[in-house]
Amino acid sequence: MEQFLQQVVNGISLGSIYALIALGYTMVYGIIKLINFAHGDVYMIGAFVGFAAITYGKMGFFPALLVAMISCAIIGVVIEKVAYKPLRNSTRIAALITAIGVSLFLEYVMMFFVGAEVRSYPKVLTEKAFHLGSVVINMQQIYIVLTAIALMILLQFIVHKTKTGKAMRAVSIDPDAAQLMGIKVDSTISYTFAIGSAFAGAAGVLVGIYYNSIDPLMGILPGLKAFVAAVFGGIGSIPGAMIGGLTIGTMETFVSGYGNSMYRDAAVFLFLIVILIIKPSGLLGKNTREKV
Amino acid sequence: MPLLSIEKVTKSFGGLTAVSNVSMHLNKGELVGLIGPNGAGKTTLFNLLTGVYEPTSGSIKLQLEEEKNPRELGGLKPYNVTKTGLARTFQNIRLFKDLTVLDNVRIAMHQNIQYQLPSAFLHFNKYHKEEDRLKEEAERLLDIFHLAHKKNELAKNLPYGEQRHLEIARALATKPVILLLDEPAAGMNPQETASLTETIKWLRKEFDLTILLIEHDMSLVMKICERIYVLDYGMLIASGKPAEIRANKRVIEAYLGEEVSHA
Amino acid sequence: MTSVLTKKNLLILGCILLTFVLVQVLMSVGFITSFHEITLATICINIILAVSLNLVTGFTGQFSLGHAGFMSIGAYVCALIVMRFDSVAGFLVGILAAALAATIVGILIGIPTLRLKGDYLAIATLGMAEIIRVVFLNLEITNGAAGLSGIPRYTNWFWMYLFVVLTIVLINNFIRSSHGRACISIREDEIAAESMGINTTKFKVMAFAIGSFFAGIAGALYASYFYFIKPNTFGFLKSIDILVIVVLGGMGSITGSIIAAVLLALVSTFLQSFTAVRMIFYALVLVIIMIFRPQGLLGTKEITDLFKFRRKNERIE
Secondary structure, three states, X not given: OHHHHHHHHHHHHHHHHHHHHHHHHHHHHHXXXXXXXXXXXXXXXXXXXXXXXXXXXXXXXXXXXXXXXXXHHHHHHHHHHHHXXXXXXXXXXXXXXXXXXXXXXXXXXXXXXXXXXXEEOOOOOOOOEEEEOOEEEEHHHHHHHHHHHHHHHHHHHHHHHOHHXXXXXXXXXXXXXXXXXXXOXXXXXXXXXXXXXXXXXXXXXXXXXXXXXXXXXXXXXXXXXXXXXXXXXOOOOHHHHHHHHHHHHHHHHHHHHHOOHHHHHHHHHHHHHHHHHHOOXXXXXXXXXXXX | OOOEEEEEEEEEEOOEXXXXXXXXXXXXXXXXXXXXXXXXXXXXXXXXXXXXOOOOEEEEEEOOXXXXXXXXXXXXXXXXXXXXXXXXXXXXXXXXXXXXHHHHHHHHOHHHOXXXXXXXXXXXXXXXXXXXXXXXXXXXXXXXXXXXXHOOOEHHHOOHHHHHHHHHHHHHOOOXXXXXXEOOOOOOOHHHHHHHHHHHHHHHHHHOOEEEEEOOOHHHHHHHOOEEEEEEOOEEEEEXXXXXXXXXXXXXXXXXXXXXXXX | OOOOOXXXXXXXXXXXXXXXXXXXXXXXXXXXXXXXXXXXXXXXXHHHHHHHHHHHHHHOOXXXXXXXXXXXXXXXXXXXXXXXXXXXXXHHHHHHHHHHHHHHHHHHHHHHHOOOOHHHHHHHHHHHHHHHHHHHHHOOOOOHHXXXXXXXXXXOHHHHHHHHHHHHXXXXXXXXXXHHHHHHHHHHOHXXXXXXXXXXXXXXHHHHHHHHHXXXXXXXXXXXXXXXXXXXXXXXXXXXXXXXXXXXXXXXXXXXXXXXXXXXXXXXXXXXXXXXXXXXXXXXXXXXXXXXXXXOOOOOOOHHHHHHHHHHHHHHO
């Protein structure tokens, strides 16, 4: 039972991180129907920016988090403008291939500058841990979960209470109609990328702190898993991404804890394929069919 | 027994009933029209007949002359429906745009091809024989629609009217018993429509076809169809000879209603 | 026209033999060194991989990100066989078994996943390839992450060339058959294809199985050329490598895949010691091609179209 609770605790902290990344996937997909493959790499860049801010800028946790989020927001917008915007009217496969290209580009440009080796993250949080019976909750986990919750509340506020949020929802339903209603589609898409990327940046810093190591290829797997989370929750749905993130995180810690940690990644992908086949629209997604 | 019997077919999408309790039949050799205002469920009915959708309830039966028992078409996959002898065109033209005119027709002939995978890989003599036959047959079909000289052009480069014709040629290439035409005259000018009318009549005789036709152009339907069914809000509101339909009060209401709401 | 020995076929055969002899001679006089030979092997293996992926992605329109997974199955199966039966016969049996094993897995994976469309299919195939990799990482017989080493080398210029030619001829023939046209119709418009009597699921799985078959052969040749294989050789990045070739050459052009495989292998050889630069280059190729020439270098054109064009002109004159 205690091991079970411990896995739940670990799962929730890992899952919060996946949820933060998944939000970016889901928002971008919702608005331009693109699997932004490069999203995992934006998260990697967030981790490196946070690393630099703490190590060289001597910043604390929150300032570093903020710097990482802002940098990633800018990078996200630039990626959209340079690589995706010219392809807005081409096939989805062309857009997906471009996204893969951007992803490789970010990974290896980073590798070119910082090298391929794994770095250990500086310690910015106290090492304190709380014991509830034999269940251990450490300070990092509390920070991760609280930061994630705060950001998600912020996102809900943006999407449902602000003008930008309303524009985002309108564009995701029908970009042409939104344009006719006087919504600036281009800047709405930019906002979406900015917010999604900022969240990925935050997740990067949190992961750096949680796993204590970063490298230029660190974004690939968590990126894919966050995508799985987004699909599971129903791609395009914000609450879905949160539920999906937590589910994938918990599933992963349980497979590692009770089964074989080597099969952790395979389990996530198997899960993805099963969802795609049984319910491709995900938990909270809408079903669409092609008109004949 | 009629060739095709549609018995109490209903199709609902979630809460919306697109086709409700519709019964129709086609006799062998008939040319029947299906009309109704926009959104009346005509294309949905076509999609039910051709296996794109599965009926929520009801049955669709095909009674071929040479067979003892009728075949149930409801719930079959589209390619199996085509194999049993129904072919269709699409309202919004779905040609293989980036392929040649000839390939468009040859693809539709695949189900009658007489060679197997090994020949496909190794191009045995059987392959060459069959491919020659295929090409000949395809060209003969294209000739009917005056498209033979354009056989190597890409379908997307044909003018609109010829694309509509190519769609019919492609449907015929599947060797159908029943041909379903979804607004074949849409977007055509009066001369083109007139020539299409003649072609449809001629095809029915030449290929021994039974034709069901969805059409907005009332003059075309009234001119060539022997019987007409009228759908409105997914329900069958009238059926009969053109003259009867023209005088039917409910039909007039349905169409006038549409015009009023359009204004 | 029903004879196999047409003028055109004889000409092609002559070119094929000439290329073989030319390279063989250049190798024996030492103009092509053993260093060059590695590039040559890469080119051959990549041609097989790219042409087979092109059948799935370019011609049938099913976007797969897991081609390296099938390659890895071929590599392991052939390696395990040839390590036990160290002979040319063992090697050939290994290749056959590799191809069949990859085909079977391809069919098993294809049936459920090919119902998905576009980007969802891409992710599912990526996931499947990752699962295959994880399985190889954990199996005892494949020696886990360390991989298999000391695989006897039987792959040489003759075998590589033979299988390259076989792959190109067979896939090219297939595409030019009624079955191949059925596959292409799926890429063009799946709903119209179904309405024209094409069992789309069957042909998607067929294309996928054929693609896997040849990917398995490529893997087998790889294993018996490079002595050493490990699961991470066949990861996501290898699938991307193959995709870059297909995209650059043109989705739907076999000639394009061949040219792109040669070009990219040469570029990689020059950038061999700069992994990051090579990958940045690949990344830029993908993005730039998609933005400025999404149909790739050749689009859907083939080298044979060139002859057709000339013939048409002659007739006009």
